[in-house]
Amino acid sequence: MGFFQKKKNDASIQSDAKPKASIGKKYLIAVACRAGMGSSTLLHIKVKSVIEENGYPIETIHGNLDVLIGFTGDAFMSMADIAAEPDFQNKPYEVIGIQNIMSKEEIQGKLETFLETMQTK
Amino acid sequence: MQTTLLTKENILLQQESTSWQEAIKKAAQPLLRNGNVTKQYVEAMIQSVLDAGPYIVLMPGFALAHARSEDGVCRLGLSAMTLNTPISFGSPNDPVKVIFCLAAIDPTSHLELMGELAEVLARDSIIDRLANVATPEAFIQLLEETRS
Numbered sequence: 001m002g003f004f005q006k007k008k009n010d011a012s013i014q015s016d017a018k019p020k021a022s023i024g025k026k027y028l029i030a031v032a033c034r035a036g037m038g039s040s041t042l043l044h045i046k047v048k049s050v051i052e053e054n055g056y057p058i059e060t061i062h063g064n065l066d067v068l069i070g071f072t073g074d075a076f077m078s079m080a081d082i083a084a085e086p087d088f089q090n091k092p093y094e095v096i097g098i099q100n101i102m103s104k105e106e107i108q109g110k111l112e113t114f115l116e117t118m119q120t121k
Numbered sequence: 122m123q124t125t126l127l128t129k130e131n132i133l134l135q136q137e138s139t140s141w142q143e144a145i146k147k148a149a150q151p152l153l154r155n156g157n158v159t160k161q162y163v164e165a166m167i168q169s170v171l172d173a174g175p176y177i178v179l180m181p182g183f184a185l186a187h188a189r190s191e192d193g194v195c196r197l198g199l200s201a202m203t204l205n206t207p208i209s210f211g212s213p214n215d216p217v218k219v220i221f222c223l224a225a226i227d228p229t230s231h232l233e234l235m236g237e238l239a240e241v242l243a244r245d246s247i248i249d250r251l252a253n254v255a256t257p258e259a260f261i262q263l264l265e266e267t268r269s
Binding site: 038045046100 | 239
């Protein structure tokens with residue numbers, strides 16, 4: 001049901017909402033936007049591949065902004081203009097805005113900054 | 122293309138628009154015509170940018186227009202449009218040359234499509250290449266080619 005025929009072994013589009021057993025501390029990032037359908041779906045796919053490639057200790061969940069209701073995780077990630085909205089200032093979690101959601105470099109840089117911030121907390 | 126959402130009829134090339142609102146309306150025409158979405162959905166796509174800013178401009182030159190399922194999606198659908206004269210959405214990723222319109226029925230049934238779209242968009246200068254094609258066939262071919 002995509003552009004093309006079904007593909008095998010495309011693990012990148014599965015949800016990884018359930019945390020895997022791990023010895024070290026894992027951080028939780030909610031990737032979300034208003035609808036939770038398009039922008040943040042693509043962003044989530046990209047973020048997951050960057051996390052996997054770099055072995056970052058980060059779990060992700062994805063949805064619309066409702067996932068932030070009662071959210072106790074470590075960060076909220078969205079498109080830059082949503083992340084910059086007044087609603088998301090002074091939150092108990094970090095807020096990460098991505099300008100070019102297809103830029104692995106940008107996502108990687110911001111995740112590394114996030115991890116550094118968490119280590120000094 | 123039986124398994125393909127983006128049919129030739131859903132691809133509009135080298136269009137002109139005087140505003141981003143008009144561009145979204147135009148890009149959504151195939152979805153409206155095919156009954157994938159209602160008129161309200163087209164308005165909702167525009168309204169969400171008015172409300173929340175141009176966050177649908179996801180990367181330089183590319184916008185993924187969409188709204189919520191409950192805004193008027195009848196059937197999963199995708200359309201595409203390229204602009205002869207790129208337009209501004211007021212985003213740092215301006216100007217926009219390629220617009221896709223997504224109509225998703227729920228948060229999960231289009232995940233495979235989004236995975237494919239992510240692969241396509243990750244290719245070097247893909248937006249410029251898509252923006253420059255002259256036929257829907259060539260547009261589809263570019264998408265197919267970027268699959269590997």
